[in-house]
Amino acid sequence: MNILFLLIPLSLILLSLAIWAFFWAVKHDQFEDLEGPAYSILFDDEDEVKKPKTEDSDKPEK
C-alpha cells in the first residue's frame, strides 16, 4: 500500500497538467464557439449525411 505515497503525488502532477492544458485551450480561444464544431463534423462527408426530410420540425435550437 505504500505505493500510494508515490501514486497520489503522481496523480497531482497529472492533475496540474490537465489544468494547464485547459488553461492553454481557453487562452487559444477553443471555448469561443461551442455551437459550430458540433455541426461541422456532420457536414464534411457528403454522401454519408442523411438529413431528415422534415427540416422544420427538428431544427436545432439556438
Added chain:
Amino acid sequence: MTQPSCFHCGEPVPDNSPYQVTIKQEPQPLCCPGCEAVANAIVHGGLESYYKFRTELPPRPELSEEELAELQIYDTPELLQEFVSLNEQGMAETTLAIDGITCAACAWLIEHQIDNLEGVERTAVNLSAQRASLRWDINKLPFSKLLAEFKSIGYGAQPWQADEQQQKLQREQKTAIRRLIVAAIGSMQAMMFGVALEAGMLENYMQQEFILLFMWMSFLVTTPVVLYSAWPFFSSAARELRHKRLSMDVPVSLAIGLGYTASVWALVFGVGELHFYAIAMFTFFLLFGRYIEMRTRHKIGSGGNALHDLIPQAALLLDADDNEEYVPSRQLRPGDRILVKPGHTLPVDGVILSGHSSVNEATMTGEYLPVSCHPGHQVLAGTQNIDSPLIVEVEKIGQEVRLASIARLSDRALAEKPRIETLANRVSQYFVAAILLVSVTVFTVWLFLDPARAFWVTLSVLVVTCPCALALATPTALAVANATLGRQGVLITRGHVLEGLAKATHIIFDKTGTLTEGRLELKEVRWLANPDDHRKQQAAALAAALETQSEHPIARAFTASRQEAIKATDIQTVTGQGLSGIIANQTYHLGRADFVAPDSGLLPPEEEGQWLLLAAGNEPLCWFRLSDQLRPDTQAMLDELHSLDMQVELLSGDQEGAVASIARELNIGNFRASATPEMKLARLRELQAEGHQVIMVGDGVNDVPVLAGAQVSIAMGDATDLAKTSADTLLLSSRLIRIPQAIQKARKTRMTIAQNLSISLGYNLMALPAAAMGLIPPWMAALGMTSSSLLVVFNALRLKDKGNEQRLSETSSRSSSTNPQQEAKA
C-alpha cells in the same frame, strides 16, 4: 399562395420568373437575380450540399453593383491598417462580422467557398458569435475582393474589431471558464479522497498514515477551488456588505468560507469533521449555474459593435474642385463636403448643400417611409440615402452625432434602471440575518453550558443550515424556465427578466417592426377609368414594371405583381413625386396625384394608407392603396395579454394617422404618435413613477433608450443590433404570441420559486433546533442537505413543458408558405 417558393430564400416566386438554378439535373425556381447569382455561385463551387445541410432559410440576398463598388474603400491603406494585420510570414489576418448566418450550413458554406479561393490559407467561422477569422495572402487577393466573395454567396461581411466593452466581456468569460475548470477538477479529486476517507474510516481498517495522507490531499485539492474558483462569491458578498445589503452571495460565502476554515482547523488540530469535498462540489455547482447564465447573457452582445455597424467606415470626400476621394469617416471634419450616393448610409450628421432625394430614417425614427430631402435639410448619421446623389456639409462627427447621443441616452437609462427586488433576494436577506442571529445566540448559550463544545455546535448549526437548497431554489427554477423559453424562441439574457415579467402590469409596444412587419403591402386597387378597359386586370403589373429599378420601399410592395411580359423603358424618377416610363408605346406615370395628373385635380381618398395614382398619358387609371401589414399573430397576442390583465400601450415614432388607424384596428385605447426617444423615455418614467412595472417591446434605434430603461425589455429578432444589446429579452422567432406565453411561464416560475424557498426554509427550520442542541451527527446533516437540495431541483424540473410535442404540432399547423417570409425577414 399557390406560387412556388424560391429555392434559395423561400420567398414567393413571381409568375414567369426567368431565374432558376439547375441542381442534380433538375431546374429549381428562384425569385430574383440576387438569389440566382448566389445559388449559381454555390452550385458552381460544388457546394450544393449546402441546400441539403441547411436547417434555416437564408435572408434574400441584395446584390447590387454599387455595393460591390463600395467595398473598394476597404483597400485604402488607412482602413486596411486598422482592420488587417500582417503576421511574420507576411500573411494578412483579420476578423469579419458576418451578416446572414442562419444555421450551421452557412458556416460550412462560407468555410468551403472562401477556403477554395486562391491565396486563402485558413477560414474559421464562429457560429455563435457570427464572425469569421481569416488568414490569406493579401498580394494575391485584395481585401475588397475577399469581402465581395462573401457577398457573392449571400453574406454581408464587415471588418470587425472588439471594442472595450466586448474585450471586457471576453476576458470575463475566459476567467469564468478557468474558475469553472478548476472547480470541476478540484471537486472531482476532493470527492475521490473524501469518499475513500469516509469509507475507510467507517470500515475502521485504514492505517493512520493513510488517513492523514488523504486528509491532506483533500485539503490540497480543495484549496484552489475555494481560493480561486469561489473568489467571485467572496468579492460579491463583500461588496454587498459594504453597501449594507445582504445577498445570496453572503450565505454562500459564509458556508464556503466557514466550512473551509473549520475543516482546516479540524485538519490541523485533529478535532471535528472535514467538509472539503462537500465545499468543493457546492462551489462547482453554483459556478456552473452562473456560467450558463453568463453565456446566454453575452450571446446577445456578440453581433458586433452595434454603433459601428450602423455608420459606414468610409465616405466620399469632395475637395475644392469637386474631385471625389474615399476617406475613412473618422477623418471627416465639420465643414467638409461629402458626396452620398444612392443606397449609401450617411456617416455624419450634416446639412444638404445640393441634390434632391429621399432618405430612409427608419433606424432613427422607426418610420419606414423615406422622407424627401432638399438643400438646407438636416440629415442624420445612420440614415440611408435612397434615390439620387446628395452633397452634404459635415456638421457633427463621431461622438456628437445623433446616433451616438441615442446610444448614450440608453447607457444612462440602463444605469438608472429600477432594480427588481427578487423574491429570493428578499427572503435571503432575512434568512441570512436570522442564521447569523441564531448562531450567535447558540454560541453564547453553549458558552455558559459547555465552553469546550461551543465552537463546534455553532459550526454544526451553520453547516446544517447551510443554505444549499436555498441557494439552489431560485437558480434551478430560473435555469429550467429560461431553457424552456429559449427553446420556444424567447432568449432571456438578464437575470431579473422572469421576475419582472411575472410582476409586470403594463406593456408598451412600438408600432413599426413589432406589431407590424414594417413594410408596405399593396392592399387595394381602386379603378377610376372605364371599367371595360383591358388594363384593369393588369394595373398592378403595370405599376410593378415601372417600379422594377427602384430601391424605394414602395417598389417592394409591387414585386409580387411583376409580370415578365410587361416591361417599361425610359423610366425616370422624380424624387418625392413619383416615376414615369413607357410601356407598350404608352407613357405611364405613377406617384402623387399632383405629379401624375396635375390637371385632373384628383385628391387621394381620405382613408388610411398611402395612395398612389397611376395614369396613362393624362388619363388617371387607378388608385393603389399601400399600407403596412400587421404581423399575423398580433391580434391573438393582444387577446392573450388582455386575459392576463395587462395594460397595453402604443408608443410610436410614426405619423399620427398611421398609428391611430392601427390602434383602432387593434382596439388599443392608449397610443401616442410621433414620439421621440426622449418622449418615450419620459412616458416610461411617468408610468414607473406611478409604481407600475413596465415591459417594453421595440426594435429600432429610437426605442433603445426606452428598452434600456424599462423593467423588462423585449427586442424582436430582426431588430437593429443596438436594440438587441440594450434589450434583456430577445424574441428570436419574431412571433408575438410568445410574449404572453413567456409572461405565463414567468408567473408559474415565480410560484415554483416560492415553493422551493419554503421547502428549503422548512428543512432548515426543522434541522436548526436539533443542531442547536448538538444532536445531529454529520451523516444525518449531509443526508438532510442532499435530499432537500434534490427535492428543490426536481420541483424546478416541473417547469419544463412538453416542448417537443408542442413545437411539432405548431410547426405542422404553420403553413409552409408564410414561414419563409418570416425567416427571410429575420
